Amino acid sequence: MADAALRQSSAPWLLSLPSLLLFVGLLAVPMALTAVLSFHVFEGMRGIQPTFTIANYVQVLTDGYYYELFLRTGLMSLGVTAICVLIGVPETLILAKMRPALQGTFFVVILGPLLISVVVRTLGWQILLGRQGPVNSALLSLGLVEEPVRFLYSMTGVVIVLTHVLLPFMIVAIWSALQKLDGQVAHAARSLGAGPITTFRRVVLPQLMPGILSGAIIVFTLAASAFATPAIIGGRRVKVVTTAIYDEFLTSLNWPLGAAIAIMLLIAIVAVVLGSNRLVELRFKQVFA
């Protein structure tokens, strides 16, 4: 009897054991080692020293260069998030109104690129946005600009391409909120005489808000942690946190400083996620109270 009860209580742990071993050995330990690495002393000539210091963090927190780096990354991610909301909300509503057959097709078209390598998608944009690329040719021939716009190695280009890469996540998040939305309420509002704009602003949008917020959190964090796109489209001119970490590790070989920047990025992202979750909770408490 006792044996059976014991087996019952140990079963979930035995079942999770292989995955937990993998995760402790290859996630918890490497992350802890990285945290330790970030406190090591680095000397240009002799490399990583066995002594400890907080100088790497002091440098990241006080040097204007890193302050600007984090600020630039944050503003870039905020811009991408805002554009994804502005495009994602109307597109999701349009998708919702489509015939089911068309809806399925366009879901594959819009979400399918998620499964295609981000390097491939970024290459496509590198060609499109080139000085003599199709986008500039179109802008010139339409007379919208006098001379080619510099998209490559500019923040504009990075924001355009990141929007393309991350928009599907926003649409998925809004779509799942839309599934819980009661269509009858919008109909009721319309039949009671509310115009389409009032109906959207007062009835539809508040109900979509949880989806928009969770989509915004996902897009923001993925934009802040994107590497290939800012590295290829932004190049050396548009440095962001992730490309700076890459340079510290593989060009300057100052691993302790790179580790300190990486830990700061992780902390910043966790803070944004927890902070916005808390904000959402507070908001909804107000709504229900």
Add this chain to the structure above:
Amino acid sequence: MSNKRIDQNGPFALAFHVLLTAFILAPLVVVVVASFSDKDFISMPFDGASLRWYREILDAPELISAFWLSIRLAFASATLAAVVAVPAALAIARHRFVGRDAVMAFLMSPMMIPHVVLGVAFLRFFSIMGWTGSFFAMVLVHALIVVPFSLRLTLAAVIGLERDAENAARSLGASRFVAFRRILLPLIMPGVAGGWVLCFIQSFDEVTMTIFVATPGTTTLPVALYHRIAFLSDPVTTSVSTVMIVGTVVFMFALDRIVGLDKVLIGKK
């Protein structure tokens, strides 16, 4: 009647939708079109069409070997991820135990941690362990980062499953393992297989973490492609990319047949 009017998209909405679809597809279309150029540099538009950049792939042994390495890596890590994630999904779905939420959060955490941070951590870990350049070590870390995908799809398959058939098998004398292999596994197979395919794609496409741990001997296709794209304008990148796009579309069809693409992409039950 007025209901019907609300339900349809107006001309502005349709125009918006067409523009957005063009925005989504443009970079993929442009890569495919540019791959048929006969010029020495990536150019759009171009005059003469040719297949020279496809022949060029065959003359680039480092791309061919990177491709096979990516395939082997994706195959091995998707399989390892399924082996550890399926039992974990059963534990989480069917047992109430102290620390259940923590186990779930821990196993899902690779999705929250920026891949750059993971790359840094693995680079440091590999250099301490002397694993630099080891294919086996790459399989372990790729399995780790794709476990959340396998776990999520397997969980969706296990939750909501009736236990009647399994209980019947057990009461008729089948061992736990036989009941699992003959009854439960076939029932959750679509979720497990769908998770495997999704993990394969995620591992095959992964670049940000892999770029830190890849050595000249263990360079994956996306990493090789990244280095060529970031530092020179080499048209062979467009033909390789076209092959990857076609390959992904084939896998998408497979995924659609196994679990339904909507389930994978938008988590529909």
